[in-house]
Amino acid sequence: MASTRTICSPLLSCCLYLDRFDGMNIYWIPRHYIEEFCRKQGQVISGRILDFGCGSRPYAACFPDVHDYMGVEYDRNLQPGSFYEKDKVYFYDGLKLPFPDNYFDAIVSFQVIEHIENLHDSLCELKRVSRPGAKLLITGPLLWPEHEAPFDFRRFTRWGVEQIFNGAGLEVVEARPMGSIYDVLCVFLLDHLNTHRLILARKFCRFICPVINMISVLLNKLDPWALRDDRYCYLDLGLIATNLKQE
Template structure:
């Protein structure tokens, strides 16, 4: 409860610094997923303290949500993702993190684990560089299309991600499914239409922009309404969120 209160107090300033791509308006095809992720990270960010490692940091889109002493971003230089205009402090080779043992008080990683081809090995590395008792906040998708091809390797159920963490030196402090079954189904429908139907208008920029604005706004609004009135289920969901602690 205390972390939620602190998050809400910092909400206006912190949210205003998050890039639009990660805090989109209702006309965005990723509005459902991005809003769920943003609010979840904001709520749990106060749990991370001291010297923080952002694993797979990219452009560090959620950096403003954290109040830490030092924020260091590490990423992998590989195909499938363009790192230009990003804020990477250190690159790693895909196998070993270039830091001493017990270097960090906390770790944050969002929407990265599905791109790590050797996740069990990297979980050992993350455990190694995290101080005993340090906490790690992660999110990773469950229902999502392939992306950043060919660097897309896995989808983890809530049970699988918990098992992996426990097998590699972490205890799960808190775990959440982000998004309901209704939201997941609507998000996939919206994604399909944007990638395979509205995309055909790409050579008519004005019409395409207008069509996307109208279609995405209407579909996102319909998703919100359906989610409010239909029976709750999260057997199918959009993202995993886990707060874990090094044993």
């Protein structure tokens, strides 16, 4: 009887994912971790927020108390000092953000910092435009295939990212691993098939994607040790940082 409960409990836990399970999304595994991270931290963020490297702003709904959600994107075709705005997204030259000092109450950025060639200068700019004590929520990869080549410059460990952020005057309050070794294996397999040169392999990826995604959920439930806080094999880091108060 006890063994039956042991088996059923993970299966029941997996069922709780079904309301937010997007099995056909090849990158559902990392994205659902980022969404959970945002929803939890978004409860304590309000005011004016900047989404740095916002893309389509996929996690904006996770911040219900924000009254002004603004985005910024890099346009490499712009001349130095130039920028333009479209639908509350500012496109800039990648050098100086087009905002005044101490302007934002919080800054978020998801899977962007690995693509910034001069990361130190960009972090200093984020510090400049955020108010003293502002919270920064940033995610970046530890174990990921190279992507968006040739603009993929680095990966991050908990200790390395703290050194990088401290050097820009930002204090890392918490560096939270996201994903497990099972998630890493599943994501790498799906990414390999999805980017395969053979059309048949790419079609096969779409076919098995829901199964692989659910397998990762089940394995994490069967082996919770894989998601322990001090694990060393995971997909991404969820960073909670703050702008150190200026003297």
